[in-house]
Amino acid sequence: MIPVRPETDRLIGELLTRYPQQGTALLPALYAIQDELGHITPESMAYVAGKFGVSEAFVAGVVSFYTMFHRKPVGKHHIQVCRTLSCALRGAGEILRHLESRLGIKEGGRTPDGRYSLIAVECLGACDTAPMCQVNDKEHGLLDPKKADELIRSLG
Amino acid sequence: MAYEPLLTRNMKRPHSESIEVYVSAGGYEGLRRVLKEFKPEAFVEEVKASGLRGRGGAGFSTGMKWGFLPKSKDKPRYLAVNADESEPGTFKDRLLIEKDPHLVLEGIIASAYAIECHTAFFYIRGEFHAGARIFQKAVDEAHAKGFLGKNILGSGFDLDVLLYRGAGAYICGEETALLESLEGKRGLPRIKPPFPALVGLYGCPTIINNVETLANVTLIAEQGAASYAGIGRPPKNTGPKLYCVSGHVKRPGVYEAPLGLPLLELINDRAGGMLRPDRPLKAVVPGGSSMRVLPAAKCDVLMDFDSLMAAGTMLGSAGVIVMDSSTCMVGALLNLARFYAHESCGQCTPCREGTGWFVKVLDRLERGEGRKEDPDLLVDVANRVEGNTICPFGEAIAWPVQSYVKTFREEFDEHATGRACPMQAAAAATTKAT
Numbered sequence A: 001m002i003p004v005r006p007e008t009d010r011l012i013g014e015l016l017t018r019y020p021q022q023g024t025a026l027l028p029a030l031y032a033i034q035d036e037l038g039h040i041t042p043e044s045m046a047y048v049a050g051k052f053g054v055s056e057a058f059v060a061g062v063v064s065f066y067t068m069f070h071r072k073p074v075g076k077h078h079i080q081v082c083r084t085l086s087c088a089l090r091g092a093g094e095i096l097r098h099l100e101s102r103l104g105i106k107e108g109g110r111t112p113d114g115r116y117s118l119i120a121v122e123c124l125g126a127c128d129t130a131p132m133c134q135v136n137d138k139e140h141g142l143l144d145p146k147k148a149d150e151l152i153r154s155l156g
Numbered sequence B: 001m002a003y004e005p006l007l008t009r010n011m012k013r014p015h016s017e018s019i020e021v022y023v024s025a026g027g028y029e030g031l032r033r034v035l036k037e038f039k040p041e042a043f044v045e046e047v048k049a050s051g052l053r054g055r056g057g058a059g060f061s062t063g064m065k066w067g068f069l070p071k072s073k074d075k076p077r078y079l080a081v082n083a084d085e086s087e088p089g090t091f092k093d094r095l096l097i098e099k100d101p102h103l104v105l106e107g108i109i110a111s112a113y114a115i116e117c118h119t120a121f122f123y124i125r126g127e128f129h130a131g132a133r134i135f136q137k138a139v140d141e142a143h144a145k146g147f148l149g150k151n152i153l154g155s156g157f158d159l160d161v162l163l164y165r166g167a168g169a170y171i172c173g174e175e176t177a178l179l180e181s182l183e184g185k186r187g188l189p190r191i192k193p194p195f196p197a198l199v200g201l202y203g204c205p206t207i208i209n210n211v212e213t214l215a216n217v218t219l220i221a222e223q224g225a226a227s228y229a230g231i232g233r234p235p236k237n238t239g240p241k242l243y244c245v246s247g248h249v250k251r252p253g254v255y256e257a258p259l260g261l262p263l264l265e266l267i268n269d270r271a272g273g274m275l276r277p278d279r280p281l282k283a284v285v286p287g288g289s290s291m292r293v294l295p296a297a298k299c300d301v302l303m304d305f306d307s308l309m310a311a312g313t314m315l316g317s318a319g320v321i322v323m324d325s326s327t328c329m330v331g332a333l334l335n336l337a338r339f340y341a342h343e344s345c346g347q348c349t350p351c352r353e354g355t356g357w358f359v360k361v362l363d364r365l366e367r368g369e370g371r372k373e374d375p376d377l378l379v380d381v382a383n384r385v386e387g388n389t390i391c392p393f394g395e396a397i398a399w400p401v402q403s404y405v406k407t408f409r410e411e412f413d414e415h416a417t418g419r420a421c422p423m424q425a426a427a428a429a430t431t432k433a434t
């Protein structure tokens, strides 16, 4: 039993031939798995190791190196608040604390209903909109506590 | 004479990211000229003559770097475009990618032609979701119009550009870590030499260039080296530059000007001046978080490679982080130390252990549990990191530590007397993000 849908399996097969060398396809393959499953499960790591002919330990090493690969489920809305200097100077700390109390979770946590997860991340290359956050793949800048509340409400 | 922007010239047009808008404004004419009028080696010479220096951080001559490729062509050559943009305070490449991807792509094609490479990778940081979509669309459009693929514009030159998404790791902006990541591995920097121009991606000769560097190649392709070399402060600081301003200013943003723009003009005119009239300028990081800090009294400098070097710091990525009088410099450095501790790849003991020590000592200084010897301890550890690591990440944290402590010694000593941060009230909300 493979842990992904046939479409994903086919996509990974296609990725294996897309680049001058097969190894290059590993990050795209992990993205494909995460797109389907929401995070990289132990079974999917074993599966992808088999596909690439590398050890599970090698795959686990790669997965754990990159912060965008999740080894446990994140919320439906994965809220990533930038904590680095330019954002901090413009109040990122306040935004993070406000979101913690508003969502009732600590940084690094997920709400019990699986709706939201909250995490502090490093500079997202959008310091001109500080303080800012990224929710899944969308950026939201120039935050203040009121705007952060509106953002949460709009996410539903 | 008013300066006409070059790198941002298209950005005000609606749909500036589309190939139609780009071509209607004369786009891809530079590439046409290069393919028609230059042999590859001749265009390498042209870029050398332009004086272009890399915009990714180190400021190395682009043409010279290309010249390091081996003469023999028995192995394929690769171009890896560095679109990892993760240096805190930097957001210029994002603007180019999102607002004028074809300006970048045209430079990529002309550069690949010059170095005789047929596969280029566009390594974009994973968090740039919109940027990746926009750039992939640009690549597809360029294919459809014959600017990419086989026999580009009838020249016989072939090129494919493969977009590759990173997955969240600052260190992958370091060129050899980027190559490891492109090979599907952990992004651990390689020991140099050998340099990537000889042994790079898949063991083949590889050139790594920054996004903004390649956008500048488009300008050279269009107007020629002689005209380009007249922009900025020739002979060694030529061309236009994108400056990123963030922190305590009224209008944070990306501003274009020739190399050599006065820093105070950038802050006070372009970026609208200080955020609050009651809080004057205290310090500026001129080139991204890895560069040495300038106190307000030393901010009367020009923003170019050599002027900032003379001022004891570097242009780096031109990420200008402005801090006003409310900023606690211990807290600011702690914020950065946490960044570097998190991002160290862990290969070298001085870097891995040193970054941990910085966080520990700075954190206790902020909390009022510091010791009298802590400021010296910080510098001592930084001195042991500097020069003793595989990649320049070691310097990227050692330099800030050394310079913050040296420049703001009194503030560090005050923290070391055993009382918590004296600026707590003003600073707590700003510098303690986690």
Ligand SMILES: Cc1cc2nc3c(=O)[nH]c(=O)nc-3n(C[C@H](O)[C@H](O)[C@H](O)COP(=O)(O)O)c2cc1C
Pocket: B053, B054, B055, B056, B057, B058, B059, B060, B062, B082, B083, B084, B085, B086, B087, B170, B171, B172, B173, B174, B175, B176, B208, B209, B210, B211, B213, B214, B391, B392, B393, B396
């Ligand atoms: C820790 C570290 C991070 C770096 N991050 C980036 C980056 O995000 N983008 C970039 O273009 N260069 C970055 N660089 C510089 C690259 O190693 C390389 O010098 C550059 O991409 C070369 O391009 P250029 O000659 O066009 O400037 C980084 C270097 C180090 C040591």
Ligand code: SF4
Pocket: B171, B188, B189, B343, B344, B345, B346, B347, B348, B349, B351, B352, B389, B390, B391, B392, B393, B394
């Ligand atoms: S200096 Fe730091 S980031 Fe660079 S290779 Fe060594 S441990 Fe890794």
Ligand code: FES
Pocket: A082, A083, A084, A085, A086, A087, A088, A122, A123, A124, A125, A126, A127, A128, A130, A132, B088, B089, B090
């Ligand atoms: S510091 Fe937050 S986006 Fe750069």
